[in-house]
Amino acid sequence: MGAQIIDGKAFAAEMRGQVARHVARIKADHGITPGLAVVLVGEDPASQVYVRSKGKMTAEVGMNSFEHKLDAETSEVDLLALIARLNADAAVHGILVQLPLPDHLDEDLVINSIDPAKDVDGFHISNVGLLSTGQKSMVPCTPLGCLMMLRKHHGSLSGMNAVVIGRSNIVGKPMAQLLLGDSCTVTIAHSRTRDLPDVVRRADIVVAAVGRSEMVPGDWIKPGATVIDVGINRIDAPEKGAGKTRLVGDCEFDSCAEVAGAITPVPGGVGPMTIACLLANSVTACCRANGIAEPDGLTA
Numbered sequence: 120m121g122a123q124i125i126d127g128k129a130f131a132a133e134m135r136g137q138v139a140r141h142v143a144r145i146k147a148d149h150g151i152t153p154g155l156a157v158v159l160v161g162e163d164p165a166s167q168v169y170v171r172s173k174g175k176m177t178a179e180v181g182m183n184s185f186e187h188k189l190d191a192e193t194s195e196v197d198l199l200a201l202i203a204r205l206n207a208d209a210a211v212h213g214i215l216v217q218l219p220l221p222d223h224l225d226e227d228l229v230i231n232s233i234d235p236a237k238d239v240d241g242f243h244i245s246n247v248g249l250l251s252t253g254q255k256s257m258v259p260c261t262p263l264g265c266l267m268m269l270r271k272h273h274g275s276l277s278g279m280n281a282v283v284i285g286r287s288n289i290v291g292k293p294m295a296q297l298l299l300g301d302s303c304t305v306t307i308a309h310s311r312t313r314d315l316p317d318v319v320r321r322a323d324i325v326v327a328a329v330g331r332s333e334m335v336p337g338d339w340i341k342p343g344a345t346v347i348d349v350g351i352n353r354i355d356a357p358e359k360g361a362g363k364t365r366l367v368g369d370c371e372f373d374s375c376a377e378v379a380g381a382i383t384p385v386p387g388g389v390g391p392m393t394i395a396c397l398l399a400n401s402v403t404a405c406c407r408a409n410g411i412a413e414p415d416g417l418t419a
């Protein structure tokens with residue numbers, strides 16, 4: 120293996136430490152405790168795990184964590200009423216509605232009902248517009264985490280060729296905007312892209328956000344390129360015993376690590392950075408709401 124491993128777990132721990140120091144300072148200097156409200160509708164097991172670990176880490180950095188667990192049959196009217204209450208609550212600086220929502224709820228309507236200033240996921244249409252026009256916004260956590268790792272590894276990204284595989288609203292598109300903001304030459308590839316291997320081979324930076332296990336092999340990677348693997352895919356792992364599974368990314372780790380200059384592992388790469396960036400966004404939102412100077416290094 121030639122590539123340097125980008126240790127997202129360690130970087131995320133460092134970032135959470137930084138967040139905790141800012142939280143302590145905001146409490147001491149201003150008497151305000153940053154607060155994050157997480158809303159979970161239904162019993163999706165993966166969402167429950169995410170919400171639990173978000174709550175735990177929110178408390179660990181000294182912020183207030185407000186969890187709202189609603190029944191799967193909750194009506195849109197009731198969910199919107201809860202969001203309106205959280206929008207009006209001065210103790211709540213960030214609001215996150217865990218996705219996906221049950222089918223009877225209109226995700227766009229719900230997300231766009233969050234006060235954009237409290238939209239720590241950065242999915243509100245106003246934040247999407249602000250990001251795409253290069254203005255100050257709340258930046259989606261997963262792409263923000265990827266950008267932070269790339270900046271830490273490379274310093275400046277200016278002039279680099281970046282290929283983002285995947286065009287989702289939560290990862291691919293905002294990732295492309297952030298890379299463009301850092302003066303990369305950006306290509307967004309997707310399911311209809313012709314000759315994807317050839318497109319990827321031109322990249323100095325590859326961000327894979329597809330959700331297909333190990334679809335990017337090492338021979339698509341330009342020697343020395345940096346590979347950020349966003350994908351989280353659970354596959355069977357008979358080698359660990361009957362019925363066991365393991366997590367893999369969208370990139371074939373071993374073959375990519377042979378040629379890449381640097382690569383994020385799965386797990387332990389992008390995943391931990393996503394939660395660290397959620398906490399960072401909550402502190403940023405608290406500072407903006409209270410006219411407190413924003414700490415350096417917590418947002419794009």
Ligand code: NAD
Binds near residue numbers: 286288311312330350
């Ligand atoms: P999505 O399903 O919304 O989007 C997938 C994208 O991949 C689509 O734009 C599609 O055009 C593209 N695509 C599909 N097949 C393709 C192909 N054969 N070639 C090229 N492109 C193809 O998914 P998403 O929400 O963006 O998530 C992508 C992956 O990232 C998933 O594995 C998800 O679990 C993971 N994820 C991880 C984190 C994290 O914190 N680490 C956060 C969000 C998403």
